[in-house]
Amino acid sequence: MRYQRLSSGDQYRLIAVDSGTAYDLTAVKPRLNGFGDLAATADIAGVSVDEIASDIAADAPTIARDSLVNATLPLVPDEVWAAGVTYEISEEARESESGMPEMYLHAYEADRPEIFFKATPSRTVGPNEAIGIRADSTWDVPEPELGIVLYEGSIVGYTIGNDVSSREIEGENPLYLPQAKTYDRCCSIGPAIVSADSVTDPHELTMSMEISRDGELQYEGETSTGNMARTCDELAEFWRNHDTVPELGVLLTGTSLVPDDGFTLQPDDEVRITIDEIGELSNPVIEV
Template identity: 80%
Template sequence: MRYQRLSTGGQHRLIAVDDETAYDLTAVKPRLDGFGELAAAADIADLEIDEMASELTDEAPTVSLDSLTDGTLPLVPQEVWAAGVTYEISEEAREAESGMPEMYLHAYEAERPEIFFKATPSRTVGPGEAVGIRADSAWDVPEPELGIVLYDGSIVGYTIGNDMSSREIEGENPLYLPQAKMYERCCSIGPCVASAAEVGDPHELTMAMEITRDDEVLYEGETSIGNMARTCDELVEYWRDHDVVPELGVLLTGTSLVPDDGFTLQPDDEVRITIDEIGELTNPVVEV
């Protein structure tokens, strides 16, 4: 199943979509008003996420699929982390932008992956909401990524993430990575959480990105998650090792869709990211 949140009258409702039918789970269990609450209930009952939801769909009223486009985050992760240089083309792009290119090759080839803190809930936006580019940066790009959703350290689903990035700031000095990566509206996730059972093998997924300006397509590309040099399980293992992970978190897994070096985002651009089995995440761009 796929899970989304619907905001109505200041209240959130958890919606489960199965075979293009959307069920309002909150109408059956009012305390289940988010994906985290569903994951917790499934964990207590020792059930898979979809099994827990299936126990409620017989009683749950249905809602229109058209109502699920209100821009609400599908989940509110306590923390968003991200992995870097997990694809060869991403490593090559980082080498091209940096005055210290050898460090990115080392990160790509090393046993230990690059994993960094990306966003808090207040810095994360949902589908249809604006992502940000820094006013003190002249080279800014989106980074479309598969997001792994974890509950209590275990993979329970997947989503789409946009790891907004200032290539100018990171390229000036890799030690500036937190400023290049973490700022207001630096991350978007959505449009839903697809359960692990719904997705199956995430490395068989196809990811695409399109960037438009004034209805003109400036960039479009497509790749396979299977091109990633590391597995999702490997990245999760390194993220959890020797750390206290949040109860509900998202780990972004890197990208191989990188616009040409001469391209930078501008306000009012639109970024559209699609991953099969999950859906489409679309965000306009504003300066922050």
């Protein structure tokens, strides 16, 4: 099943889409107004999120699929983390921007992956909301990534994430990574969560990105999550190890779509990321 969230005034409605039909789960269970509520219920019952949703959908009213174009952030994660240097081209790009290139090669080849804190809820936006580029950076890029959705550390679904980054700041000194990665509107997620049971194989999904400026295409690229050097289970395990993970979290898995070194995002650009079986995440750009 596919899960999205609609805003209704100051309330939210959890929508489940199954076989092309959209069901309003909140209409049946008013306290069920987000994916976190659904995941918590499934965890208590010891069943999958799809089993809970299917039971509720049997009594739920349907809504027009057209209304889902207004879907908002599909979940409010307690924390967003990210993995880096999981694709060869990303490792090469970060080598080229850095004065210490060997450290990225070591991370790509090492047993331990690079995993870093990315965003809080207040720094995370949903579909069609503006992502931010820092005013103190002149080289900024989007990073399209498969996002793993975890409840109590277990993988319950997948989404699309945009790990917006300042390549200038990180390239100046790797110790500046937190400033390059974590700031206002630095992350977008959406437009939906697809349950883990509904994704055929998270390591065989086509991922593409387009960047437009004034109606003109500035960048387009396509890849596969099959090019990732690590598995989702491996990344999730390292994220959980020796740490108290949040109840509801998202772990971004890295990117292999890297614009040429001469490209930087500008205000009013539009970034569109598509991943098979999940959908399209679109965001305009502003300076923060």
